[in-house]
Amino acid sequence: AQSVTQLGSHVSVSEGALVLLRCNYSSSVPPYLFWYVQYPNQGLQLLLKYTSAATLVKGINGFEAEFKKSETSFHLTKPSAHMSDAAEYFCAVSDPDLSGGYNKLIFGAGTRLAVHP
Amino acid sequence: DAGVTQSPTHLIKTRGQQVTLRCSPISGHKSVSWYQQVLGQGPQFIFQYYEKEERGRGNFPDRFSARQFPNYSSELNVNALLLGDSALYLCASSLSIGNQPQHFGDGTRLSIL
Numbered sequence: 001a002q003s004v005t006q007l008g009s010h011v012s013v014s015e016g017a018l019v020l021l022r023c024n025y026s027s028s029v030p031p032y033l034f035w036y037v038q039y040p041n042q043g044l045q046l047l048l049k050y051t052s053a054a055t056l057v058k059g060i061n062g063f064e065a066e067f068k069k070s071e072t073s074f075h076l077t078k079p080s081a082h083m084s085d086a087a088e089y090f091c092a093v094s095d096p097d098l099s100g101g102y103n104k105l106i107f108g109a110g111t112r113l114a115v116h117p
Numbered sequence: 118d119a120g121v122t123q124s125p126t127h128l129i130k131t132r133g134q135q136v137t138l139r140c141s142p143i144s145g146h147k148s149v150s151w152y153q154q155v156l157g158q159g160p161q162f163i164f165q166y167y168e169k170e171e172r173g174r175g176n177f178p179d180r181f182s183a184r185q186f187p188n189y190s191s192e193l194n195v196n197a198l199l200l201g202d203s204a205l206y207l208c209a210s211s212l213s214i215g216n217q218p219q220h221f222g223d224g225t226r227l228s229i230l
Binding site: 004032034036041042043044045046049051090092094096102103104105106107108109110 | 121123150152158159160161162165167172173175207209214215216217218219220221222223224226
């Protein structure tokens with residue numbers, strides 16, 4: 001069964017510093033991986049997705065993630081944090097049910113990013 | 118184009134009552150999924166519908182049910198509400214089933230008193 005582990009429930013960085021949010025996955029099939037961001041009182045917004053093409057994936061708002069099969073990781077990075085990046089970030093793996101013909105997302109517990117001046 | 122829209126945004130119910138939540142997918146999207154997000158946790162899968170048929174169900178009791186209409190909008194129903202049903206209920210749409218990105222609405226915040 002697919003699963004996702006996000007290391008660090010809270011991460012705090014200074015404005016302008018590197019952002020690194022960690023995600024490790026477990027998957028019995030070639031994984032499809034996603035990062036979503038959730039601002040207070042809002043739904044989830046798709047940041048980027050990995051779908052077995054390039055291992056370095058670029059997303060919106062300057063974020064990118066690198067798929068490393070040997071480490072079963074899909075960490076999210078941003079070179080320079082901005083105050084507006086403060087939010088909750090969720091890593092997710094697609095969990096296909098081949099017999100049922102459907103697909104659901106399995107989410108990690110989330111990492112809350114704080115950015116201070 | 119409009120994103121996924123959900124209504125109502127907030128709802129307060131008491132234990133034992135029933136609730137219906139509504140979702141309109143992005144235009145052209147034929148699949149709708151429902152997730153429950155309890156405070157401090159990641160979303161948990163409840164249902165996926167595609168072409169008006171239930172295609173997947175998560176580990177939720179039979180008090181939870183849903184349907185999809187010919188225009189691909191969807192309703193989630195929860196009967197005999199419990200305190201533990203208090204959560205943010207998120208609807209997501211995608212073009213079809215399969216490994217496609219799911220696009221989320223802003224959710225319905227359900228509070229059970």
